Amino acid sequence: MSGYPSAVTDQTWPWPTGAATGIGSLPGTDIAEAQRIVLGELPVLPHLPELPARGPGADLVGRTGGLLVELPVELYAARWRIAPRPGRDLRRARDLMERDLDQLAEQADGYTGPVKVQVGGPFTMAAALELPIGGRLLRDPGAVRDLTDSLAEGLRGHVAALTRRLPGAAVLLQLDEPSLPTVLAGRVPTESGLGAYRPVPGPDAAAALRTVIEAAGVPTVVHCCAPDVPLEVIRSAGAVGVALDLGLLTELDPLGEAIDAGLGLLAGAIATSPPSAGPAPTSAQVADRVRQVWDRLGFPRSRLARQVVVTPACGLAGATDGYVRAALAACRDAARRLADEV
Template sequence: MTDQQWPWPAGAATGIGSLPGTDIAEAQRVVLGELPALPHLPELPARGPGADLVGRTAGLLVELPVELYAARWRIAPRPGKDLRRARDLMERDLDQLAEQAEEYAGPVKVQAAGPLTLAASLELPIGGRMLRDPGAVRDLAGSLGEGLRGHLAAVARRLPRASVLLQLDEPSLPAVLAGRVPTESGLGTHRPVEPEAARGLLRGVIEAAGVPTVLHCCAPDVPLELIRTAGAVGVALDLGLVDDLDPLGEALDAGLGLLAGAASALPPSAGRAPTSAQVADRVRRLWDRLGFPRRRLAEQVVVTPACGLAGATPAYARAVLTACRDAGRRLSEE
């Protein structure tokens, strides 16, 4: 692999996205304080509908209004109160980011659901997931790309000295590719999406967004080659779910960055967060097993929690972010 520039500094750490609680000002303070090299826009799903990953992203769609129906998001005939709420929450979050990080001059990460997870979650107006209609899925991906371009421009306007990094959350991607997404009756499953079609949808969204993009998938069987060839600069994984090292080694050797989920998102039975030494050691062990030179580690890898932290206590979430930050520094000093 040739020397390449990464859209993050060496030894960086970041969060996956979600945090516990409902106070966005406090969440933003924690992120900026604990993750100074690569802060992210926190997501607080405990605030309710519109703060969840699907509702939050659906609020960004262009000319595809959404509404809540029987606790699920679906495409709506016209914009209404549910969409307004999702957009108001996002606007408030961006204002808070601008207030606290106006002078920030490094990379900042924002997260959104990717097109395949969105298609597996959003319902058509007539019922059933969008995934069942390939034409609707293409329209959805186009709308998402356009919406993300506007959203990222809004972030850049508020933080004029920062550079923006996008994370697409695709937890459903392996299930979509394998035909494991259940139909509404629960008796069957949707047809698998062909890898070439999935790659095209992802590539279209990444190109429309126009900023370096990492793809997050905390599931087993992450399709690393598909993600890399769709144009992502990196992949965010839960290291506890990585069984087969060969595909990961090949993807990293071909130039994919790694956001290494090395600290449990939920407290173990003892309740204590891992130390920075334990987190650094976990990343280092993986890197050594892959057989790569240590000098590349701190540049190509960002240390993260294994997944979002919405289910943790505020104290545990903060301790995990601190451990990730200090682990990144340890790795960069070697």
């Protein structure tokens, strides 16, 4: 494809040159060990790991639900829904988060670089949470607005809590929005499976995301591990970057336009589980994959290691401990390789 003008040569992004990070989830139930792995393998851009194997409240929806303000959630028939009052499920989710933050404060004491935290975005939450009367929040635009405002307020407190524990660190927020493309396209099925909820217009989605991003008050990336990532919506919302799976890219032009406009890229360049035969990809192979996409976009190599963060394709909750270490190390060393080429 044709190259793009180097319009953002003086721009900076909220991560060091040659950075790598994880997307979020890891296997197991030992948060102390998970944080040791992340801090050891990803020293310049660690993230707060999520361990969904710990059960309800450690999953994406329950964990984010614990951050909501004046909108309590509970488990009902193995699904999260809005509750009439705070209860045991909400206390568990909040307790798990508090323990995670306390453990991070202990292990990363004195850390002064960027640290990434992940929460569910408003539309993925609206597509997953159920109303007390049944049906997803997505069916009610007023409920989606309430959820967005509640999440925005909750993230103010979440960022403040992390900043108190790591006063020298700079928080980078990641909004996980795997459901965003289906929400925009009107493809989220109703409970009967016979219909789908109305599509959310792109400008409305961008406005809701912007509400959350501005309330958090820190640089924010949007992660979407799905085809057809809505890059224009994400950019319009004020995100500093997008996290996506390079293996799901079908058209490069929209990504090129977004990068040319200054959007950072968290490039998912290594699979979430090992290949059926053979070891995990090497750092050289991971670097090659990122470099090939960048070169096809036509951007100068001098921008690559500044604008791009190397990551796994998505969370690693289903991987073995050995593969997790190998994958994170490959991302880290690939990012260093790309930085050394500048």
